[in-house]
Amino acid sequence: MLGPRDTAARLGSVSSGNALELRGVTKMFGALAAISDITMSVRPGERRAVLGSNGAGKTTLFNCVTGDFLPTSGTIRLFGEDVTAFPAYERIRRGLRRTYQISLLFGGLTVADNVYLACRGVSRGRFSLLRPRRGDVLVARAAELIEAVHLTAWRETLVANLSYGQQRQLEIALALAGAPRFILFDEPAAGLSPTERGELVSILTGLPGHIGFIIIEHDMDVALRVAESVTMMHNGRIFKEGTPQEIENDPEVQELYLGDGSHAHA
Amino acid sequence: MLQRFVSRHPIWTLVIAIIVAGLVWLIFAPWSEGLEDAIGRKKVFLNAVFGGITLGALYFLVAAGFTLIFGLMRNVNLAHGSLYLLGGYLGFEVSEATGSWLLAFPVVFVVVALLGLLLQHQVFRRMEGEELRQTMVTIGLSVVLADIMLWIWGGQSYTILTPDILSGPIELPVISSIRDDTGAITWFRFPAVRIAILIAAIVIGIAMWLVLNRSRLGMLIRAGVDDREMLAASGVRIQYVFLAVFAFGAGLAGMGGIVGGTFQSLTPGEDTRFLLASLVVVIVGGMGSIPGAAIGAIIIGLSEQLGLVYAPTYSVVFTFLIMAVVLAFRPQGLLGAGR
Amino acid sequence: MAVTDQPPPRTAVEPGPWNLIERVHPAWWAVAFILLVMPLLANDFWLFQVFGWTFILGMIALSMMFLAGYGGMVSLIQMTVAAMGGYMVAILGTSGVAAISQGLPWWLYIPAAVLIAAAFGTLVGALAVRTEGIYTIMITLAIASAFFYFTRQNYGLFNGYSGFNLVVPPMLFGVDWRGAVPFYYLTLGCAVIAYAAVVYVSRSPFGLALQGVRDNPRRMAALGYSVNAHRIAAYTFASVIAAVGGILLVWQNAQISPGTAGIPAVIDILVIAVVGGLKRPIGPFIGALIYVVLRTFSPDVLLAFGLSGERFKLVIGIGFLLIVFFSPDGVLGLWEKWQNRKRHDPLKGDR
Numbered sequence: 023m024l025g026p027r028d029t030a031a032r033l034g035s036v037s038s039g040n041a042l043e044l045r046g047v048t049k050m051f052g053a054l055a056a057i058s059d060i061t062m063s064v065r066p067g068e069r070r071a072v073l074g075s076n077g078a079g080k081t082t083l084f085n086c087v088t089g090d091f092l093p094t095s096g097t098i099r100l101f102g103e104d105v106t107a108f109p110a111y112e113r114i115r116r117g118l119r120r121t122y123q124i125s126l127l128f129g130g131l132t133v134a135d136n137v138y139l140a141c142r143g144v145s146r147g148r149f150s151l152l153r154p155r156r157g158d159v160l161v162a163r164a165a166e167l168i169e170a171v172h173l174t175a176w177r178e179t180l181v182a183n184l185s186y187g188q189q190r191q192l193e194i195a196l197a198l199a200g201a202p203r204f205i206l207f208d209e210p211a212a213g214l215s216p217t218e219r220g221e222l223v224s225i226l227t228g229l230p231g232h233i234g235f236i237i238i239e240h241d242m243d244v245a246l247r248v249a250e251s252v253t254m255m256h257n258g259r260i261f262k263e264g265t266p267q268e269i270e271n272d273p274e275v276q277e278l279y280l281g282d283g284s285h286a287h288a
Numbered sequence: 289m290l291q292r293f294v295s296r297h298p299i300w301t302l303v304i305a306i307i308v309a310g311l312v313w314l315i316f317a318p319w320s321e322g323l324e325d326a327i328g329r330k331k332v333f334l335n336a337v338f339g340g341i342t343l344g345a346l347y348f349l350v351a352a353g354f355t356l357i358f359g360l361m362r363n364v365n366l367a368h369g370s371l372y373l374l375g376g377y378l379g380f381e382v383s384e385a386t387g388s389w390l391l392a393f394p395v396v397f398v399v400v401a402l403l404g405l406l407l408q409h410q411v412f413r414r415m416e417g418e419e420l421r422q423t424m425v426t427i428g429l430s431v432v433l434a435d436i437m438l439w440i441w442g443g444q445s446y447t448i449l450t451p452d453i454l455s456g457p458i459e460l461p462v463i464s465s466i467r468d469d470t471g472a473i474t475w476f477r478f479p480a481v482r483i484a485i486l487i488a489a490i491v492i493g494i495a496m497w498l499v500l501n502r503s504r505l506g507m508l509i510r511a512g513v514d515d516r517e518m519l520a521a522s523g524v525r526i527q528y529v530f531l532a533v534f535a536f537g538a539g540l541a542g543m544g545g546i547v548g549g550t551f552q553s554l555t556p557g558e559d560t561r562f563l564l565a566s567l568v569v570v571i572v573g574g575m576g577s578i579p580g581a582a583i584g585a586i587i588i589g590l591s592e593q594l595g596l597v598y599a600p601t602y603s604v605v606f607t608f609l610i611m612a613v614v615l616a617f618r619p620q621g622l623l624g625a626g627r
Numbered sequence: 628m629a630v631t632d633q634p635p636p637r638t639a640v641e642p643g644p645w646n647l648i649e650r651v652h653p654a655w656w657a658v659a660f661i662l663l664v665m666p667l668l669a670n671d672f673w674l675f676q677v678f679g680w681t682f683i684l685g686m687i688a689l690s691m692m693f694l695a696g697y698g699g700m701v702s703l704i705q706m707t708v709a710a711m712g713g714y715m716v717a718i719l720g721t722s723g724v725a726a727i728s729q730g731l732p733w734w735l736y737i738p739a740a741v742l743i744a745a746a747f748g749t750l751v752g753a754l755a756v757r758t759e760g761i762y763t764i765m766i767t768l769a770i771a772s773a774f775f776y777f778t779r780q781n782y783g784l785f786n787g788y789s790g791f792n793l794v795v796p797p798m799l800f801g802v803d804w805r806g807a808v809p810f811y812y813l814t815l816g817c818a819v820i821a822y823a824a825v826v827y828v829s830r831s832p833f834g835l836a837l838q839g840v841r842d843n844p845r846r847m848a849a850l851g852y853s854v855n856a857h858r859i860a861a862y863t864f865a866s867v868i869a870a871v872g873g874i875l876l877v878w879q880n881a882q883i884s885p886g887t888a889g890i891p892a893v894i895d896i897l898v899i900a901v902v903g904g905l906k907r908p909i910g911p912f913i914g915a916l917i918y919v920v921l922r923t924f925s926p927d928v929l930l931a932f933g934l935s936g937e938r939f940k941l942v943i944g945i946g947f948l949l950i951v952f953f954s955p956d957g958v959l960g961l962w963e964k965w966q967n968r969k970r971h972d973p974l975k976g977d978r
């Protein structure tokens with residue numbers, strides 16, 4: 023699961039064609055344009071960060087991509103297929119996953135049960151009344167995912183008893199269930215301590231190479247450490263795109279975002 | 289709001305307009321012999337329609353409090369029927385003791401409202417946010433209240449006597465029948481007390497609507513129905529609003545008991561019946577909506593009475609069917625806020 | 628940090644038969660033994676009236692607990708579903724009302740009754756799941772009331788106010804199943820099967836998914852589950868249990884009438900489930916035992932205090948209120964709090 027981070031080599035080995043492609047996507051709420059004319063593309067396996075201050079439209083963008091919102095205009099293509107009008111579960115079946123700003127977990131169940139449910143969700147037998155047998159492949163897969171997010175020691179713990187940071191890690195495990203091809207991480211570092219942020223970065227960079235993702239973050243530090251390319255949004259529009267180094271050193275970006283001290287080194 | 293509905297659902301508006309027009313015509317126009325042969329005498333129909341509307345008025349009085357309490361405090365008050373019956377019994381005692389029917393109303397309102405105040409302050413406030421637990425408490429209360437009432441008043445049925453000024457029928461400007469030979473018109477006669485209650489219910493309903501939509505208290509209540517946490521966070525002493533609403537709703541139900549005791553009778557089991565009626569009216573009309581409660585009450589009242597007259601075995605089924613249809617196609621109720 | 632050794636995943640593994648004996652707490656074995664030999668200890672009244680009724684009411688309350696505890700839906704339709712099952716047995720089998728009863732053989736009418744009642748429960752579920760949780764109580768209560776009024780008015784099928792009498796179990800294997808001892812074992816067996824089914828299913832993919840739907844329906848939808856389909860299926864499963872309970876009930880009383888599923892009876896099931904505890908399947912049976920004992924013996928106690936025996940309703944109502952006030956998780960909740968207090972060691976700083 024630990025792959026070399028040589029971008030060109032890795033991206034060259036996966037299929038061509040964009041994983042995610044947005045063209046002219048606009049979402050209006052009444053007279054307010056939450057996002058306007060968003061055009062961007064992300065290649066398979068690419069790690070993109072979408073940054074911007076509050077109200078820039080990042081979460082609205084995510085909600086349009088996942089199918090929670092229907093865009094007012096524009097098209098969204100997932101692996102070449104036009105999914106603009108598809109309901110959420112259709113996009114999930116096509117390999118799209120998402121984590122949430124506020125962890126949506128199953129508090130009354132254990133970590134293992136949570137991940138098992140996520141694995142079951144995209145496979146058959148959801149209504150099965152029979153308990154899984156010893157050596158069931160989904161149970162094993164769930165164990166792998168729990169290992170990937172460093173929660174193996176807490177497998178039998180009730181989620182309600184986990185710390186906040188651990189719950190955020192579990193969020194990621196749920197997104198990794200099934201065979202995701204593209205994940206949207208919605209502020210995964212929110213509320214984490216510096217140590218926990220380090221854990222998060224290591225989990226994200228350790229993901230399999232063929233899984234691309236977009237990460238929304240306030241914390242530029244985390245975002246710039248895991249991303250290969252950055253899209254900056256401002257007032258619902260794309261403001262700037264480039265590599266992390268370019269963005270970090272861009273004077274306009276610095277004036278808008280870095281000047282207010284939000285860029286803090288751990 | 290009406291214009292929005294009309295512009296968005298033109299077909300439904302047409303259907304409803306046709307039904308209402310048809311009903312109005314049936315009520316006001318004299319019936320031909322053929323019509324009377326087909327569906328029975330007009331007087332029977334008029335009795336059923338007016339009976340249904342006035343029954344709806346009674347249901348509205350009881351359901352309005354229920355829907356407010358749920359709409360604002362998310363408290364499914366399943367003891368509401370017990371408050372109705374308690375109000376009725378107390379009203380009986382007051383009118384027997386003082387000989388005044390009218391005096392029973394304020395006395396019962398105050399007493400039952402105080403009980404509601406006590407419940408909200410001492411019991412429900414401690415379970416803020418635990419909707420299920422609050423509902424369980426109301427169920428327990430209904431069991432306890434029902435048995436206490438059974439203990440005190442026993443199993444026989446009580447009727448509150450109509451005051452003299454309202455007793456007897458009143459003539460309404462609605463044609464009941466026309467004699468073929470002389471052309472003399474018989475006007476429809478209907479118990480005066482029921483018309484009085486209908487008028488009172490309309491007045492109360494309008495007053496409630498005015499308070500909700502035009503007063504500051506009403507604004508607070510509507511804001512609280514929309515988003516309770518926001519209202520509390522904005523510094524409003526929301527507990528006082530809750531107390532006022534619960535007390536008012538309870539008092540209204542109690543007064544409804546006096547009305548029901550006059551129209552019909554008071555027996556153990558009436559509490560369940562009016563609780564069920566409130567539930568259905570509010571499911572059909574929409575939670576937290578006073579106009580919804582009014583519309584739901586009229587629909588249910590009419591369906592019950594018309595069903596009783598024209599298809600007695602199945603009148604219950606009609607009510608249930610209406611409820612099931614609303615649940616299937618518009619689960620939040622006819623005028624309920626979409627969820 | 629991560630632990631390197633990997634114990635085999637224990638959570639969702641089917642238990643093998645040989646480790647059953649070690650896994651089950653000794654207290655359970657003691658209870659099982661006592662239940663099995665109860666006919667040697669208790670008289671006919673206790674076997675038939677107290678335990679029989681406990682198992683029956685426990686099953687119906689279990690179906691409510693399944694929906695509430697695992698599904699997060701408090702449904703008041705379970706008693707009605709049970710009554711539907713009982714009515715169908717009377718209508719399709721034999722009873723004292725020859726004009727309506729069809730006289731079908733037992734191997735037809737029993738499965739048919741369960742099927743019809745389960746279908747009814749599923750239909751109610753389909754109506755109830757499309758709204759928020761708190762509405763479920765209202766809607767199911769309204770439908771239960773409608774059923775009561777309908778059976779009271781309808782004479783063609785449900786024989787109105789009088790209902791059906793002389794409804795008895797079929798004479799199978801030469802045994803009169805309504806005799807005290809056979810009926811005790813019949814109800815005990817059904818209750819055990821129902822309990823075991825609920826415990827087993829609760830950890831199956833369906834059961835886990837149901838609990839997921841309870842905890843976070845939005846996430847379940849995002850994971851690809853159909854939230855409403857799972858909830859409706861839960862109603863179906865629960866209705867089967869309630870239907871069997873209803874059939875046993877009509878056999879116990881040898882009659883069924885609208886009052887069997889009247890609002891007081893519907894609320895009694897809720898009281899039983901809540902008092903026992905909605906979190907674990909044993910709760911409903913504990914609640915049922917308490918209810919049956921109170922119901923059977925409190926009139927005598929009340930008379931001793933000079934009150935009318937009819938005031939047992941008041942006693943039960945007050946008891947219910949006390950439980951909801953002080954221990955919303957019921958008797959099980961009290962038990963758990965007591966256990967935690969024993970286990971908690973302030974010196975070690977355990978949680």
